[in-house]
Structure formats: structure tokens, C-alpha cells
Amino acid sequence: EAQVTQNPRYLITVTGKKLTVTCSQNMNHEYMSWYRQDPGLGLRQIYYSMNVEVTDKGDVPEGYKVSRKEKRNFPLILESPSPNQTSLYFCASSFHLSNEQFFGPGTRLTVL
């Protein structure tokens, strides 16, 4: 089944404790991205990747890191999470920028 998976789906953590949210797609997509969704603020892009080893900042990259060592995986790393990073996070992938984006199920993160 073609899909985008994210793990974990829910996470409660404390300030400063490094965490990684994994994202994987099995559709051989080149383009992958991370979004955060906060009430009233819509979908804001954090980072995106056009292909393996090619990543770039979105609109709200501060406090996040990403890597794209393999085509299928695009993990989101929070080196030192803070409460303002409490949000719903979506990973998405598509063949190219001008194609349908497939979203993962979302990760709800709470930073205390």
C-alpha cells in the first residue's frame, strides 16, 4: 500500500530532551517536506527536500534539523525542544513540487 508513515504518532516530552520524528514513504517520491499546524495558523513549512542530500529551509525552520540520506526517509530532529514547539506535525511527499502531496497521519507533540 502506497503511504507516508510517521512515528511516533503522539509524544509528550520535556524541554531540552532531544527527539526525532521519523517519516518514511514507499512511493519513490523525490520531494519531501515537514509542516507544523497550529490553531489559526494553517500549515507552515519547516523544511523540505527536493532529493537525496538536498534540503532547504521552509518558513519556520528555527529549532529544527532534517536530513535526507535515503530517498524514502526524512527525519525531523528537535535538538533542544521548547514549549513553543508544541504542535501537530505532518510529513508529506510527492514526485515533484507540482504534483499531489501525500501526507502522513501526523505527530502530535507536547513539550512541557
Added chain:
Amino acid sequence: GENVEQHPSTLSVQEGDSAVIKCTYSDSASNYFPWYKQELGKRPQLIIDIRSNVGEKKDQRIAVTLNKTAKHFSLHITETQPEDSAVYFCAAPYNKFYFGSGTKLNVKP
């Protein structure tokens, strides 16, 4: 960079009425304009898209129109049903994926 503005932010209609959501964009180089629907507690999903070589596209009760000269595109939903209640996002990808701020549509039975 691209700037995508979406209006209205909320829209309430009676079941059976039509709903229209509008988006404007700033970068004339954009050539792909998708619309996503996000139901409560779920992920966004593509419902319809249009490319710049087409002025209108329909899929059953939904349609999208594009005016490249004026740099705006609209989502039209006819004969609305309660299951159309959701948040709708437009987008104008160019270098990055720029989403509009979303429209919460409420269809009253």
C-alpha cells in the same frame, strides 16, 4: 517568495447551497494550483488541482477556476452536503510549497 492569501477564513452555508473559496497568489511563475481538504482530526488530502494551461476543471460537485492574469483561483462546491464540512487549503507551489491560511467550511443540515 510566493504569497498566497485565502478568503474567507470561515464560511457557513446551508446544505444544498454553493460555497466559493478564493485564493490569490503573487508569483506569476506559479503554474500548479491544488486544493486540499482536511477533515477534523485527519490529514490534508488533495481534492482537485489545476495547471496554468487550463482555466477551469470540474470533478462532480467541485470545480476550480483559474485566472492567471489576475493571479487568483477559486474552489467551487455545489450542492453542499454535511460531509463537505472541513478546512480547505489552497496552495501555489513555487520553489517551496506555499499554502493559504485555510477556510473552515461549515455546512448546516
